[in-house]
Amino acid sequence: MSTPLRLVEPQHLTGAALLDAVTTFLSRFIVFPNQHCAPAIALWFAHTHAAAHFYVTPRLVISSAEPGSGKTLVIEVGQYLVGKPEMVFNASTSAVFRMVASHGPITLLWDEVDAIFTSNGGTNEDLRAMLNAGYKRTAHVARCVGDSHSVQRFPVYSPVALVGLAGAMPATITTRAITVHMRRKKRTEKAEEFRERIVQRDAEPLREALSNWIGGIAETIGEAEPTMPDGVANRSREIWEPLLAIADAAGGHWPQTARQACAYFVQQAELQPVTTGVRLLSDLRTIFAERDTDRISTVDILADLVALDEAPWGDVNGGRPLDARRLARELSQYQVTPAAFRIGGQITKGYVTYSTKDQVGLTDAWSRYLPTENDDTDNETDVEGESWEH
Known part of the structure; x- marks a missing residue:
């Protein structure tokens, strides 16, 4: 499939048009189950470029009942759009928090995480603790280092997208997350085949424009207190505040689109018993x-x-x-x-x-x-x- 003619270069787009372009780009390769998914993911990708300015970075959980539903594709495309991406497969907890501590808030894109939480009787407390704690900017993990076993505090705050089969993610993580349940596409639903070279080439100007735009408004959106949809409070408010702040800054239809997505995902989360x-x-x-x-x-x-x-x-x-x-x-x-x-x-x-x-x-x-x-x-x-x- 040929690349669509780009009439306006991404760096010249308004915030709203840029988020539209990211949403359209995602939908080139991924068939989402409903209209709220692509905008929510586009906003989450955008927030990774200003994570250091937010108090909370919501987890993004991409799950499905069966393999072959496009879960991994979300982060395969996403690695070319997010800030400071790091694809993770079966990494140790110590390696991950050292990466975060060394390079600041990086975007961890963690595939097949269900295998971690369903192995060894479903427990991996160090990883769970790190993912839970790293949800807030003030989070640190204490470790004894060196021959003297001196205590060192490692910052673990970073955006994290977790991909795995439904039901495997601990409730302590899902309550800090926006969860997108993917489904296998129908035979009648079509999407462009993922080719890394093409995705990387076409995503690069979008990512650069997204980084520049978010970088220019980072302090403003970091201090914003966006109005929430009715019934969205407490942890749900924390989760959605960064994304709604970006949507408000973008303008156009995005404040309404983002709040519709927020109401939808919060309601879906409430309908799923977590314990x-x-x-x-x-x-x-x-x-x-x-x-x-x-x-x-x-x-x-x-x-x-x-x-x-x-x-x-x-x-x-x-x-x-x-x-x-x-x-x-x-x-x-x-x-x-x-x-x-x-x-x-x-x-x-x-x-x-x-x-x-x-x-x-x-x-x-x-x-x-x-x-x-x-x-x-x-x-x-x-x-x-x-x-x-x-």
Whole structure:
């Protein structure tokens, strides 16, 4: 496929037109699952050129259910657009943080990271700690060096894109990330074949223009406090603040496009339970809503949980289904404990939605740990002084 005629050289483009050009360039080689992906990735690539000016650098996670979905292609193209790229394959944690410490914020493009987190029982605590800590500019990792074993603090702040199969990334990383779930393209969907020489040649003027533009506004966007879409707060705000600051500086349609992408990805993240406990709370909310009651016995809860389609509760104890002891242990993290109540004239034990002065109900936990969508927290009942046997 021939290269499109370039009517205006990238260095003469406005910020909005330059981001448009990056988005179009990405879409030449990659078929994205929806319209929000390419703009979000273009903004993330742009932010790498000013990472030193931001307090937070969001992780970019590129995942898919199956190989061959274009995950690696995102960073193969991206290495020619980001600031100070470093493609990483199976590097040791010590080697990576020494690279970062020696060269300042570099852009780590880490392929097949799922193999790291699913090997050795799924644990690689040093790497996980480095990726978690390096999300913020003030982060350092302390190590003993030399024969004297003196303690040296290595800065680990750097932009990181992580590529791997879905489900392999630890929750401590995904909660600091914008996650793009790639899909295999349909036979009817076409994209230009990736050829490194062509990509490098065509990306070079874009990357240079992007670096010059971002470099000229780096201090301004680093101090910006962009307005967030409704419902975007706390860590989600941290993640998106650098990207929205760039979009606002670009102007044109980009402030709106970026906020639409932000709202989409934040909502998608909220719909994905990130821990076993949150998944349990979510499934319990579904069960209580379906039964339309404020109390269910433990026996019935366990039966309903195991019966849920695509739920993990039928195999959580070495091939055995969830039992009352494990259920109580999981819910105790949220101060929710079993209650005694009457059903059909019989006293039984189970779980309730309402709270009393002595007991925390499930609604309290739902309102704190689950997305507010479809969560009727206004109906929570605090029953002062009520006996559990009613």
